[in-house]
Amino acid sequence: MHKVPLKDGVLDMENGVFIQIKNLKKYFIEEPDLLMKLVAKKKKRVVKAVDDISLDINKGETLGLVGESGCGKTTLGRTIVRLYEPTEGKIIFEGEDITEARGEKLKEYRKKAQIIFQNPYSSLNPRKTVRQILSVPLIASGVKDPHEREERIMYLLNRVGLNYRQMDSYPHEFSGGQRQRIGIARALAMSPEFIVVDEPVSAIDVSIQAQIINLLEELKEELNLTYLFIAHDLSVVYHVSDRVAVMYLGKIVEMGKTEDIFFNPLHPYTKALLSAIPSIDKSKRRERIILEGTVPSPVNPPKGCRFSTRCFMKKGKMCEEVEPELKEVEKGHFVACHLY
Amino acid sequence: MLEIRNLKVVFETDRGVVKAVNGIDLTLERGKILGLVGESGSGKSMTLLSILRLVPYPGKIVEGEILFEGEDLLKKSASQMREIRGKDIAMIFQDPMTTLNPVFPVGEQIRESLRVHNIIKPEKEGILGFLGERDRRKKEYEKAVELMEKVGISYPEKRYFSYPHQFSGGMQQRAIIAIALSCNPKLLLADEPTTALDVTIQAQILDLLRQINEVNGTSIIFVTHDLAVAAEFCDEIAVMYAGQMVEKGPVDKVIGEPKHPYTKGLLKSIPKITRKKEKLYAIPGNVPDLASLSPKGCPFYERCEEAVEECKEVELPLIEVSDGEFVRCIKYL
Numbered sequence: 001m002h003k004v005p006l007k008d009g010v011l012d013m014e015n016g017v018f019i020q021i022k023n024l025k026k027y028f029i030e031e032p033d034l035l036m037k038l039v040a041k042k043k044k045r046v047v048k049a050v051d052d053i054s055l056d057i058n059k060g061e062t063l064g065l066v067g068e069s070g071c072g073k074t075t076l077g078r079t080i081v082r083l084y085e086p087t088e089g090k091i092i093f094e095g096e097d098i099t100e101a102r103g104e105k106l107k108e109y110r111k112k113a114q115i116i117f118q119n120p121y122s123s124l125n126p127r128k129t130v131r132q133i134l135s136v137p138l139i140a141s142g143v144k145d146p147h148e149r150e151e152r153i154m155y156l157l158n159r160v161g162l163n164y165r166q167m168d169s170y171p172h173e174f175s176g177g178q179r180q181r182i183g184i185a186r187a188l189a190m191s192p193e194f195i196v197v198d199e200p201v202s203a204i205d206v207s208i209q210a211q212i213i214n215l216l217e218e219l220k221e222e223l224n225l226t227y228l229f230i231a232h233d234l235s236v237v238y239h240v241s242d243r244v245a246v247m248y249l250g251k252i253v254e255m256g257k258t259e260d261i262f263f264n265p266l267h268p269y270t271k272a273l274l275s276a277i278p279s280i281d282k283s284k285r286r287e288r289i290i291l292e293g294t295v296p297s298p299v300n301p302p303k304g305c306r307f308s309t310r311c312f313m314k315k316g317k318m319c320e321e322v323e324p325e326l327k328e329v330e331k332g333h334f335v336a337c338h339l340y
Numbered sequence: 341m342l343e344i345r346n347l348k349v350v351f352e353t354d355r356g357v358v359k360a361v362n363g364i365d366l367t368l369e370r371g372k373i374l375g376l377v378g379e380s381g382s383g384k385s386m387t388l389l390s391i392l393r394l395v396p397y398p399g400k401i402v403e404g405e406i407l408f409e410g411e412d413l414l415k416k417s418a419s420q421m422r423e424i425r426g427k428d429i430a431m432i433f434q435d436p437m438t439t440l441n442p443v444f445p446v447g448e449q450i451r452e453s454l455r456v457h458n459i460i461k462p463e464k465e466g467i468l469g470f471l472g473e474r475d476r477r478k479k480e481y482e483k484a485v486e487l488m489e490k491v492g493i494s495y496p497e498k499r500y501f502s503y504p505h506q507f508s509g510g511m512q513q514r515a516i517i518a519i520a521l522s523c524n525p526k527l528l529l530a531d532e533p534t535t536a537l538d539v540t541i542q543a544q545i546l547d548l549l550r551q552i553n554e555v556n557g558t559s560i561i562f563v564t565h566d567l568a569v570a571a572e573f574c575d576e577i578a579v580m581y582a583g584q585m586v587e588k589g590p591v592d593k594v595i596g597e598p599k600h601p602y603t604k605g606l607l608k609s610i611p612k613i614t615r616k617k618e619k620l621y622a623i624p625g626n627v628p629d630l631a632s633l634s635p636k637g638c639p640f641y642e643r644c645e646e647a648v649e650e651c652k653e654v655e656l657p658l659i660e661v662s663d664g665e666f667v668r669c670i671k672y673l
């Protein structure tokens with residue numbers, strides 16, 4: 001059943017693009033409640049959370065996704081795994097367009113594309129035991145025999161570093177780090193090929209974060225997984241990613257090999273973002289670029305370049321009127337800025 | 341200016357007595373920034389709240405002294421404490437909404453704080469005082485706008501009547517810094533003020549706090565779980581683990597030459613942006629549950645890779661290993 005990826009409609013055996021995202025948009029419609037409608041004459045608002053994003057993810061790579069909160073990282077991740085309905089654009093998985101997949105086809109896709117959520121406290125049902133939590137995806141992927149299922153659960157728990165004897169415990173009996181391990185086991189239960197890892201360590205104690213990062217890396221090697229790794233901690237993203245995409249206000253502003261992004265950032269926003277990373281190593285500290293103001297609202301993004309309201313390298317009118325396109329300026333290094 | 345000696349805070353729970361703060365010693369000199377570092381549950385907030393005598397029920401301070409400018413805060417009356425809280429020591433929290441009232445305009449809340457602390461004195465007494473009220477309000481309004489400007493809220497006159505929810509997280513944090521500054525405190529207690537913020541906004545807030553420290557000479561205790569932030573921002577660092585202080589000293593010592601196995605492990609486990617990528621070092625085990633922690637021995641014993649048999653039993657003091665640098669570990673006894 002393995003589909004050969006297509007490039008521009010032609011079979012592309014060489015590059016083997018695993019996932020192609022084409023001009024993807026996800027808009028949320030926010031309806032004001034009746035009272036606000038009547039009293040304040042509030043109208044409905046359109047939140048352009050993901051606004052025309054195209055990218056490729058190669059088999060076996062980790063693509064890091066960074067950007068400030070609210071820029072649309074989670075929405076992009078959830079749209080790619082079809083937890084959210086795309087507003088526009090295409091999602092092509094192993095050459096197959098799954099943008100509008102329904103029924104069996106969607107179920108098939110969900111087996112291959114999984115997600116690990118940010119918050120290990122709210123993403124697990126508190127009234128279900130670990131056994132029940134893990135049984136759901138196992139049954140969905142066809143493990144109907146209870147004995148076989150039990151064995152799979154034992155294997156999964158063991159693999160993520162939990163004791164199988166805790167199978168009948170409830171989530172609250174585990175620490176934050178252990179709960180994230182349960183979340184990882186749940187994603188693995190489907191034997192996926194691709195996982196969106198959404199801020200896996202930001203709600204976890206510092207002394208446990210390295211354990212979880214190492215576990216995710218080991219699993220990737222062992223099971224030949226592909227990750228879209230979302231995090232706002234740039235050091236973590238640097239550590240795990242082969243390539244990195246930088247998002248700002250619903251768009252990708254820069255994308256390239258991890259080393260290129262971190263040691264040769266081109267977009268002014270990437271430069272500012274990297275300069276703000278605190279470092280324990282004095283010699284590694286960059287001259288800080290303090291950005292003025294805050295991120296504008298995705299309901300009314302600025303005209304022209306979306307970063308123009310905060311950009312310290314702005315070129316005048318052009319930046320305020322013409323939206324820069326994401327262009328390849330060095331091999332494999334893309335940037336959306338009029339300076340290039 | 342501040343000296344904490346052998347502070348102990350306990351919570352009596354149905355699972356037994358939890359020693360949330362278990363014998364903390366700290367000194368802070370005027371004009372300095374002290375970083376209090378530790379993971380969640382290590383007792384950082386309770387240490388700060390103890391200074392203001394605001395430890396929530398059922399927690400209570402059971403031992404120790406907190407000397408602020410030579411006087412023990414634990415011996416003050418409730419009304420004396422109220423005065424100190426407004427005038428000399430102010431606190432800012434991780435979640436600005438614990439301080440901000442959602443139904444009042446932000447500017448008015450800053451003005452209200454000026455009023456509570458009686459910053460602009462009424463000029464006239466009696467019936468004339470009533471006439472003076474308008475004057476006083478006007479001056480308070482001007483002062484509030486000035487404070488908003490000072491903490492980097494742009495268009496302060498326009499934003500004066502905005503409600504908290506119309507502010508972003510970073511702007512809310514600036515507003516509560518303005519409230520904290522309204523009484524011109526000598527000591528600012530900052531409990532994870534940047535934890536919920538993005539790095540670019542975090543940089544703005546740290547910049548602001550540093551200015552306040554430099555310009556007004558305000559001393560700061562800065563609580564964080566992020567060693568890198570502490571390394572950049574603080575003069576001194578104290579590392580807490582399970583209610584105890586395990587290491588403290590000047591920032592260059594604690595970060596540059598860490599001594600305690602926990603500090604060493606944490607520093608090793610942080611991913612670094614260097615050309616060579618290596619597998620991360622991970623501290624083994626889990627964060628201890630204070631209710632089931634053995635009352636004897638080193639609390640890091642279960643997770644420590646340098647542990648020896650005696651560690652399970654010893655009562656360790658903070659050991660001075662060099663001038664101003666302290667460690668609580670058997671290796672330095």
Ligand SMILES: Nc1ncnc2c1ncn2[C@@H]1O[C@H](COP(=O)(O)OP(=O)(O)O)[C@@H](O)[C@H]1O
Pocket residue numbers: 028029030047048049067068069070071072073074075076298
């Ligand atoms: N279900 C939703 N309904 C309406 N707006 C949403 C929803 N989910 C996210 N948003 C909005 O979309 C934008 C992007 O959010 P999100 O994808 O969560 O960002 P990130 O993960 O980068 O922090 C934000 O402005 C957010 O408020």
Ligand SMILES: Nc1ncnc2c1ncn2[C@@H]1O[C@H](COP(=O)(O)OP(=O)(O)O)[C@@H](O)[C@H]1O
Pocket residue numbers: 351353358359360361378379380381382383384385386387396397398399630631
């Ligand atoms: N309301 C409470 N009831 C029982 N124990 C509490 C309560 N609040 C705090 N504690 C205990 O106090 C310890 C220290 O808490 P805290 O100072 O808030 O930690 P930190 O600020 O370092 O995260 C916690 O580990 C917990 O055991």
Ligand code: SF4
Pocket residue numbers: 267268269305306307308309311312313314315319324336337338339
């Ligand atoms: S296009 Fe202009 S405003 Fe946008 S990032 Fe480039 S220089 Fe700055």
Ligand code: SF4
Pocket residue numbers: 600601602638639640641642644645646647648651668669670671
């Ligand atoms: S006292 Fe022993 S267990 Fe504790 S940190 Fe030192 S070596 Fe490790």
Ligand SMILES: [Mg+2]
Pocket residue numbers: 073074075199
């Ligand atoms: Mg998110």
Ligand SMILES: [Mg+2]
Pocket residue numbers: 384385386531
């Ligand atoms: Mg706390």
